[in-house]
Amino acid sequence: MTQSIEKQDLQVSQDITPYVQNYSIQYQLKHIILDYMFRNISFYGDKDKIRSLTKKDYEQISKATHTSITIVHSAVSTFLVNLIRMKRFFKIHSYNSQLKSPIRKLRVLLHKFHRIAPVFDYRRAKENARILNIKMNLRFFRPSIFTQLAIIIFITDVKDTHKTKPIIQTNLRIFSDCSAYAFHTARNKLGLSPQELRKN
DSSP states (O other): OHHHHHTSOOSOOTTSOGGGGSHHHHHHHHHHHHHHHHHHOOOBOGGGOBOOOOHHHHHHHHHHHTOOHHHHHHHHHHHHHHHHHHHHHHHHSOOOOSOOOHHHHHHHHHHHHHHHOOOSOHHHHHHHHHHHHHHHHHHTOOOOHHHHHHHHHHHHHHTOTTOSSOOOHHHHHHHHTOOHHHHHHHHHHHTOOHHHHHHO
């Protein structure tokens, strides 16, 4: 399945109108397309694998975002390939950054993942990372860096009043490479239920 995703043609076809070549417009379209996908269509496959989307999935995104299927396919396929490659990289090279500060490590990781999929508010995520770091120190509990990443994106998303629908949790977990057990254990130990977060 992974190989089939990587073999997909990632070149934007010639039928795309010239204005789409503008970087800012491309970024906006990427944000809209991926944001919709993260909240409405699961790219979670069997055994914690990333699945390729179906034609029906692409049509759904295209209709919802008022964007051509060609552009949707390009944005989604590029995202999935980049995510697979980054996950492979982290498996081969453990995330042992030269940065000694845990908060700096987390911010670097947040930036990398936000570039691949800008589906969360990066500025708010950095501030939430700072607050979470204080909370973890007080509770003498520090899960893996990827679990922290999942928790930060989760917190940022829940507290974002502009979003009417949350990110699908399976998408969040496979995106941040965090197991369901680690994610829910960390949330419970840190007292981070959606209800509690909305109160604050």
